[in-house]
Amino acid sequence: MTMSEEGTNTKRVRRGLESGDPSVRLQAVLAIGTAPDPELVGELVERCAVEPDFYVRDMLTWALTRHPASMTVPALLAEVRSERAQARSQALHTLSKIGDRRAWPAITRELLADADDEVARSAWRAAVVLVPEGGEPGLAAVLATQLGRGGRETRLSLSRALIALGEAVVPVLRAAATGPDPRVRAHAIATERLLHDPDAGFEAAVEEAKRIMALGATGREE
Structure with missing residues (x-):
């Protein structure tokens, strides 16, 4: 694929992420996960915070796990501190799937007792995956x-x-x-x-x- 074709494909996928049709968004995320593109990591993380469809959110997590943790974990850690509950919840969920224990310090008492049940549940799941040996x-x-x-x-x-x-x-x-x-x-x-x-x-x-x-x-x- 030429650079021009790659650029065209990236633009098409970006448009798909913004589609009003969840099936189109799902296909766009599937395409990114199948052929990981570091340029789109930020957009995947941003989409996690606002995506209303459960299946698309699940695919977003999968797509992020297909990229290097060195790129995804810092972006997800920033989202863990977001004021938006869905951003926190989805970032924690994705961190639990990535399983990189460098994320452990971000699992604070505040998150484990978050007022939003979905955030708290995601924090609990992430915590038991990421807790260092001896911290149980x-x-x-x-x-x-x-x-x-x-x-x-x-x-x-x-x-x-x-x-x-x-x-x-x-x-x-x-x-x-x-x-x-x-x-x-x-x-x-x-x-x-x-x-x-x-x-x-x-x-x-x-x-x-x-x-x-x-x-x-x-x-x-x-």
Whole structure:
């Protein structure tokens, strides 16, 4: 392909990224990922912050993983500090897929407790991938501060993140299981059960946690 043809192709792909048709945007991102173009890394990252279609966002992440981490990670780290929740969430998600541990210092307590559930969930997933060896107990302690948060999907995401840290989470889960907040206690008990019995299922683990709490409160089975 000549330089002129490459330039024409790049322009066509750029127009595709801005199309109002999600299928056209999807094809444009697929083309970039198939034939990585360093000139388009910035535009891929920028598109992540505003792309409304889930499948296109997923393809954007894939396309970014096809480029050198030395180019993508700095751009994504800048987005992690964005005021836009989607920019933070998608950047964290992509960093978790790239898996470059140089990004670990960017996973702050503020992100792990972000007010936006999607950002927090992405931060939890990124944290367990990027945490350096030996950092698991400290991360577990921070993640445990989020126990009891949000609805089912948010609580399940946190449980999965904690479980991914292995036995390092047991002390913080047991401490949380004796706390004053019943939602936190139930979530902690359910998470520890899932840690030791992954086939139990989240709903069953929560119901078992509630039963254990009821027994503790009454001293007898109802």
